[in-house]
Amino acid sequence: xxxxxxxxxxxxxxxxxxxxxxxxxxxxxxxxxxxxxxxxxxxxxxxxxxxxxxxxxxxxxxxxxxxxxxxxxxxxxxxxxxxxxxxxxxxxxxxxxxxxxxxxxxxxxxxxxxxxxxxxxxxxxxxxxxxxxxxxxxxxxxxxxxxxxxxxxxxxxxxxxxxxxxxxxxxxxxxxxxxxxxxxxxxxxxxxxxxxxxxxxxxxxxxxxxxxxxxxxxxxxxxxxxxxxxxxxxxxxxxxxxxxxxxxxxxxxxxxxxxxxxxxxxxxxxxxxxxxxxxxxxxxxxxxxxxxxxxxxxxxxxxxxxxxxxxxxxxxxxxxxxxxxxxxxxxxxxxxxxxxxxxxxxxxxxxxxxxxxxxxxxxxxxxxxxxxxxxxxxxxxxxxxxxxxxxxx
Amino acid sequence: xxxxxxxxxxxxxxxxxxxxxxxxxxxxxxxxxxxxxxxxxxxxxxxxxxxxxxxxxxxxxxxxxxxxxxxxxxxxxxxxxxxxxxxxxxxxxxxxxxxxxxxxxxxxxxxxxxxxxxxxxxxxxxxxxxxxxxxxxxxxxxxxxxxxxxxxxxxxxxxxxxxxxxxxxxxxxxxxxxxxxxxxxxxxxxxxxxxxxxxxxxxxxxxxxxxxxxxxxxxxxxxxxxxxxxxx
Ligand SMILES: Nc1ncnc2c1ncn2[C@@H]1O[C@H](COP(=O)(O)OP(=O)(O)OP(=O)(O)O)[C@@H](O)[C@H]1O
Ligand SMILES: [Mg+2]
Numbered sequence: 119x120x121x122x123x124x125x126x127x128x129x130x131x132x133x134x135x136x137x138x139x140x141x142x143x144x145x146x147x148x149x150x151x152x153x154x155x156x157x158x159x160x161x162x163x164x165x166x167x168x169x170x171x172x173x174x175x176x177x178x179x180x181x182x183x184x185x186x187x188x189x190x191x192x193x194x195x196x197x198x199x200x201x202x203x204x205x206x207x208x209x210x211x212x213x214x215x216x217x218x219x220x221x222x223x224x225x226x227x228x229x230x231x232x233x234x235x236x237x238x239x240x241x242x243x244x245x246x247x248x249x250x251x252x253x254x255x256x257x258x259x260x261x262x263x264x265x266x267x268x269x270x271x272x273x274x275x276x277x278x279x280x281x282x283x284x285x286x287x288x289x290x291x292x293x294x295x296x297x298x299x300x301x302x303x304x305x306x307x308x309x310x311x312x313x314x315x316x317x318x319x320x321x322x323x324x325x326x327x328x329x330x331x332x333x334x335x336x337x338x339x340x341x342x343x344x345x346x347x348x349x350x351x352x353x354x355x356x357x358x359x360x361x362x363x364x365x366x367x368x369x370x371x372x373x374x375x376x377x378x379x380x381x382x383x384x385x386x387x388x389x390x391x392x393x394x395x396x397x398x399x400x401x402x403x404x405x406x407x408x409x410x411x412x413x414x415x416x417x418x419x420x421x422x423x424x425x426x427x428x429x430x431x432x433x434x435x436x437x438x439x440x441x442x443x444x445x446x447x448x449x450x451x452x453x454x455x456x457x458x459x460x461x462x463x464x465x466x467x468x469x470x471x472x473x474x475x476x477x478x479x480x481x482x483x484x485x486x487x488x489x490x491x492x493x494x495x496x497x498x499x500x501x502x503x504x505x506x507x508x509x510x511x
Numbered sequence: 512x513x514x515x516x517x518x519x520x521x522x523x524x525x526x527x528x529x530x531x532x533x534x535x536x537x538x539x540x541x542x543x544x545x546x547x548x549x550x551x552x553x554x555x556x557x558x559x560x561x562x563x564x565x566x567x568x569x570x571x572x573x574x575x576x577x578x579x580x581x582x583x584x585x586x587x588x589x590x591x592x593x594x595x596x597x598x599x600x601x602x603x604x605x606x607x608x609x610x611x612x613x614x615x616x617x618x619x620x621x622x623x624x625x626x627x628x629x630x631x632x633x634x635x636x637x638x639x640x641x642x643x644x645x646x647x648x649x650x651x652x653x654x655x656x657x658x659x660x661x662x663x664x665x666x667x668x669x670x671x672x673x674x675x676x677x678x679x680x681x682x683x684x685x686x687x688x689x690x691x692x693x694x695x696x697x698x699x700x701x702x703x704x705x706x707x708x709x710x711x712x713x714x715x716x717x718x719x720x721x722x723x724x725x726x727x728x729x730x731x732x733x734x735x736x737x738x739x740x741x742x743x
Binding site: 126 | 544562563592593596597598599601605608611620623625627668
């Protein structure tokens with residue numbers, strides 16, 4: 119028999135795609151064959167996803183508590199005291215800023231906002247801290263949202279207040295029409311909001327003049343100025359103009375204000391705490407995946423050696439492990455995100471909302487794939503170093 | 512005529528320095544196409560080492576090796592898988608089948624890894640399994656087969672893609688005498704039908720009569736290999 123070696127070599131050189139397909143199928147079969155390792159590795163990924171996504175979800179929930187006022191006030195620009203990093207009672211500014219703002223081209227609405235820290239006296243004695251938010255009912259900027267009872271128009275009545283639904287018990291059984299005392303004045307509950315609880319005391323909304331009365335705030339003081347731009351006005355240009363007209367204050371665009379609040383909180387305790395626990399989840403998951411993939415390779419060392427002996431290249435085997443990594447990542451992400459969704463639904467309440475943004479959901483399988491591929495490096499090194507000659511041993 | 516195997520002056524040293532061990536020493540080993548050679552010798556004499564070098568899964572430290580005229584020695588390591596895919600079928604001491612794959616898929620894998628289409632690979636795998644008498648067991652996993660049946664699947668796999676050279680290292684070691692003889696007879700018959708060149712390492716004198724020639728190796732040297740027709 120004569121052997122056409124050149125033809126056989128040519129044939130063996132081709133068929134790369136078939137080889138890739140065939141080895142991919144083998145990789146999946148080997149993965150499914152060892153059920154214990156399959157479950158173990160997948161659980162490693164699930165663990166990482168649940169812990170990391172849950173921690174990030176809580177973090178986003180907490181951040182949202184602090185940015186929700188900025189996000190829901192309806193303003194395009196804010197005029198705030200210099201150095202402001204949160205929407206909370208603080209340094210006051212002059213109402214003269216309102217006139218400056220209203221005279222600026224491109225400004226459609228400039229509305230005052232007054233925030234004061236005070237307390238509500240309960241019927242049975244004792245009191246609860248609250249953050250009174252006074253806004254301009256005509257401008258409609260900075261008012262309550264997520265309203266579950268009552269009508270904002272009812273705030274036009276003197277001494278009328280909106281409270282937070284979640285605080286009804288705490289404030290001594292609040293209902294529509296309940297009467298409480300703030301700063302020696304009687305106030306009446308005319309509506310409720312849901313979930314408007316920042317880190318500090320919960321918000322209670324009222325007309326700005328009501329808040330001035332309750333807090334004995336001089337008529338020429340305000341906390342913030344909220345700006346709505348005229349249609350077509352350029353935000354950056356108007357902001358620059360306003361900044362020039364109001365040198366003692368800071369003019370900040372809403373998205374920038376949001377970002378400032380977030381970055382300030384992250385730089386403080388919040389970032390470190392949640393960063394650590396998220397990283398912890400990822401690291402533990404990484405270790406579980408790395409060890410179980412490594413041990414799966416050790417268990418099947420002879421089979422990998424055989425695959426090499428029958429002519430698969432190191433790259434073929436590498437691709438097999440990559441395929442396995444990605445499948446583990448996708449499987450674990452799917453299960454993990456499902457669990458996180460269930461947990462979030464269970465946890466969700468006015469005090470704590472777990473927010474898992476769409477970006478995080480989409481990023482999870484990608485991040486986990488990267489993590490699993492990285493975790494497979496240990497196994498990969500073993501497979502690549504494998505001598506095909508070992509199969510004869 | 513081009514030799515199927517043409518090895519000249521092959522040497523293999525394992526390790527280095529004080530721990531260096533010479534497993535093969537100036538081995539000349541030639542096999543003509545279609546010939547069935549058995550390689551025998553005491554334990555530790557270098558049979559597996561020689562077979563590994565012939566199978567392109569181990570590189571010699573010195574000497575020159577050609578398979579069907581194609582130079583093997585001196586080639587970079589990354590080209591060896593290609594040579595194995597193109598030229599060589601293996602039967603190992605253990606069956607070394609992939610436990611997660613059925614008998615058919617074990618055979619198909621070899622074919623598909625050489626670029627054969629799924630359909631053709633399936634047909635050839637089924638034909639080979641029928642030829643080794645396992646037509647009705649082709650969907651079984653290795654764990655669901657007997658030792659002799661597994662070794663027959665391994666033979667089907669070694670012959671998949673009709674490699675011109677088949678190398679077998681103690682294919683009967685894990686089998687009882689009867690099954691060992693049966694499996695070797697099957698291997699030799701199928702290789703003869705196909706004109707395949709075969710080298711079988713064995714201790715088993717009950718199968719010597721199936722060889723065209725028996726080569727003896729001792730302490731890494733060929734001591735007797737020109738005799739043919741040696742029977743037990
Ligand atoms: N990877 C290795 N490293 C060091 N020494 C090795 C290695 N492989 C084999 N040897 C040595 O080389 C010699 C020949 O080994 P080989 O496996 O070729 O023998 P063999 O003839 O196949 O023996 P057996 O009949 O027991 O299978 C032995 O002394 C063995 O210890
Ligand atoms: Mg041996």
